[in-house]
Amino acid sequence: MKVQIRKANDVTILDCSGDVDLYSSPHLRETLMKEMHAGSPAVLVNMAEVGYIDSSGIATLVEGLQLSRQTKTRFGLFGLKGNARSVLELARLHKVFAIFNDEPEALEKISSTEPFGGL
């Protein structure tokens, strides 16, 4: 899995690609935590190129959501498809995260999204 970081205005976007599993999720966690503490008002995770995510990857996203409350960072996901979308729905977490269809929608709506999720 690769994670690339970029900025769109003042929003930090993490472009993830590949499989997020027990081996790779620590890398996503480290990057997510670092960016969450870096003071960006919003962090978005681009899941469009994630073909697989397991429970350790989902735990990382939940941890990011919890940290977003502490750091007062708006946090959302976009581009979910296939396995990633279905497992989030199966675990009923699609109602907990701010999830957007694509990047334009995410950038448009993240600033008006309830900032810290439902945890």
Place this chain on the structure above:
Amino acid sequence: MGGVEVTKIVTSSDPRLLHVLRGVVRYRAQEAGFEESDAEGLAMAIDEAASNVIRHTYGNRHDARLALEIWTYPDRMEFVLEDSGPKVEPGEVQPRPLEDVRPGGLGTFFIKSFVDECSYEENFPAGNRLKLVKYFARKVSASDESPD
């Protein structure tokens, strides 16, 4: 055992190799007739079970033994994951309630979501053998059959 052993993979408990297990399970499940979505679910169930072994049974050791057997029967596939770690108490392996939103605890939930049966082989002498079963068509229990 009465079935056909199609595949047996013996590997180390290295998380870098989990994608290999997922790939083999996906391929064998689709080859045996499961739809892509079921094959993906089975790959995730085996991935989660192997991850549990690596994290909990082996305490994140990456050099221990992990073996997967894939058996195909006319009505089902069985996936047997074998480790040589300390005995697991099946009662301790329970999914957390979904309303308790927190990091972790979903692996067992996903395993049970994607297979029809999940059990440990009781008399295995050393280590653990976890058997996951998926039927090609869900079994109809007596209570589901209504008399005409």
